[in-house]
Amino acid sequence: MSQPNSTRKKLLDAARKLFWTRGYSNVSVRDITKAAGVDVALVSRYFGSKQGLFEATLAEIAPWEALDASPDDLLAAAVASFSKPFDPEGDQANPFTMLLANVIDPEMGDTVRGMVQHNLADPLARKLGGSNPDERAAMLLAILFGMALMRKNFRIDALSTKPLKEIEAQIHHLAVAALQFGD
Amino acid sequence: MSQPNSTRKKLLDAARKLFWTRGYSNVSVRDITKAAGVDVALVSRYFGSKQGLFEATLAEIAPWEALDASPDDLLAAAVASFSKPFDPEGDQANPFTMLLANVIDPEMGDTVRGMVQHNLADPLARKLGGSNPDERAAMLLAILFGMALMRKNFRIDALSTKPLKEIEAQIHHLAVAALQFGD
DNA sequence: TTACGAAGTCAACAACCGTTGACAAAAATC
DNA sequence: GATTTTTGTCAACGGTTGTTGACTTCGTAA
Numbered sequence: 151m152s153q154p155n156s157t158r159k160k161l162l163d164a165a166r167k168l169f170w171t172r173g174y175s176n177v178s179v180r181d182i183t184k185a186a187g188v189d190v191a192l193v194s195r196y197f198g199s200k201q202g203l204f205e206a207t208l209a210e211i212a213p214w215e216a217l218d219a220s221p222d223d224l225l226a227a228a229v230a231s232f233s234k235p236f237d238p239e240g241d242q243a244n245p246f247t248m249l250l251a252n253v254i255d256p257e258m259g260d261t262v263r264g265m266v267q268h269n270l271a272d273p274l275a276r277k278l279g280g281s282n283p284d285e286r287a288a289m290l291l292a293i294l295f296g297m298a299l300m301r302k303n304f305r306i307d308a309l310s311t312k313p314l315k316e317i318e319a320q321i322h323h324l325a326v327a328a329l330q331f332g333d
Numbered sequence: 334m335s336q337p338n339s340t341r342k343k344l345l346d347a348a349r350k351l352f353w354t355r356g357y358s359n360v361s362v363r364d365i366t367k368a369a370g371v372d373v374a375l376v377s378r379y380f381g382s383k384q385g386l387f388e389a390t391l392a393e394i395a396p397w398e399a400l401d402a403s404p405d406d407l408l409a410a411a412v413a414s415f416s417k418p419f420d421p422e423g424d425q426a427n428p429f430t431m432l433l434a435n436v437i438d439p440e441m442g443d444t445v446r447g448m449v450q451h452n453l454a455d456p457l458a459r460k461l462g463g464s465n466p467d468e469r470a471a472m473l474l475a476i477l478f479g480m481a482l483m484r485k486n487f488r489i490d491a492l493s494t495k496p497l498k499e500i501e502a503q504i505h506h507l508a509v510a511a512l513q514f515g516d
Numbered sequence: 517t518t519a520c521g522a523a524g525t526c527a528a529c530a531a532c533c534g535t536t537g538a539c540a541a542a543a544a545t546c
Numbered sequence: 547g548a549t550t551t552t553t554g555t556c557a558a559c560g561g562t563t564g565t566t567g568a569c570t571t572c573g574t575a576a
Binding site: 171172173175176249250251253254255256262263266267271275284285287288289291292293294295296297299300303304305306307308309312320323324326327328331 | 354355356358359432433434436437438439445446449450454458467468470471472474475476477478479480482483486487488489490491492503506507509510511514
């Protein structure tokens with residue numbers, strides 16, 4: 151069942167790419183099975199349900215690497231993680247685009263909100279420490295998500311056409327200001 | 334047809350509230366007509382189609398008021414507009430939550446992207462002038478959308494439980510940094 | 517070779533989707 | 547008051563949704 155090209159992996163890859171970019175409710179199981187080249191009924195066999203397949207893609211997500219970085223590298227690691235695709239070779243989706251795509255979803259919104267609060271905002275605030283850690287963590291995330299939103303989702307020309315290096319410099323400029331809040 | 338409580342207005346109010354928070358594809362015409370307390374077939378009669386009803390809600394949107402503010406008031410006006418609900422008395426939705434809710438929509442994403450580029454980013458860059466106007470405009474929008482996202486959509490505790498005044502101070506702190514970029 | 521369990525195929529289900537047309541009720545015009 | 551126009555009601559349509567169960571195919575162990 152864990153052959154490199156097994157049906158399970160085909161489904162998981164196709165589901166991640168589609169769910170994480172279009173959002174849970176905007177993707178049908180037939181979209182996924184067509185992209186994976188397998189029969190519709192196999193979703194039910196391998197993952198129980200559409201929701202089970204979605205949750206299987208969430209289970210792949212590792213803890214946010216920026217939380218393990220040294221204080222000096224925190225900003226660089228945080229910025230980099232927002233642009234790195236989940237799968238090194240291939241698709242565009244990463245865990246942060248997934249969060250953006252699913253937060254307004256009527257079925258998965260609560261799940262996604264919980265992930266941002268407990269897996270990103272809370273541990274980041276603990277790592278930051280100092281004064282107003284929760285507010286500064288939220289501001290940092292707002293910048294990261296906001297810039298990702300402008301570049302990847304709204305595709306504003308000034309951001310989507312620039313090389314990644316320049317964007318990261320802009321994010322860094324804003325992030326420094328966020329971390330200085332309340333001093 | 335333009336009585337204060339006419340069917341057309343009931344449909345438009347319900348459609349705005351639902352479309353602008355859940356996103357176009359996540360709302361059915363039966364959801365809207367049930368909320369409005371009218372028959373399903375009347376969407377077709379008054380607006381031609383579901384898409385026509387959605388576009389009618391978009392037609393209500395006035396130009397971004399921050400673009401008319403004096404340079405000194407620009408930041409304050411921009412910040413305030415992101416928290417002000419569309420309808421003074423009542424629902425939560427405003428044009429910016431609408432943009433967030435519909436940008437990943439498979440049918441309305443292109444429309445929404447065009448609005449952000451042409452109605453927000455481009456005129457804001459023209460108003461800012463100076464060096465790197467497009468980049469600074471995009472960064473300012475990233476902050477505004479990012480903070481709205483954290484507060485309203487992800488509902489991060491540190492932002493969603495605070496009074497609006499404190500949030501606006503945080504946004505202002507970040508926005509000043511955005512406008513100083515590239516000096 | 518046989519037997520067995522896993523893997524894949526296919527058709528169908530009930531529910532929901534946007535939309536339509538025939539019809540009844542109400543309002544406005546003459 | 548009669549006629550016309552507007553407005554609202556109801557049932558149905560073709561299509562898509564997630565899910566299921568019966569079936570065939572395949573690989574492997576006895």
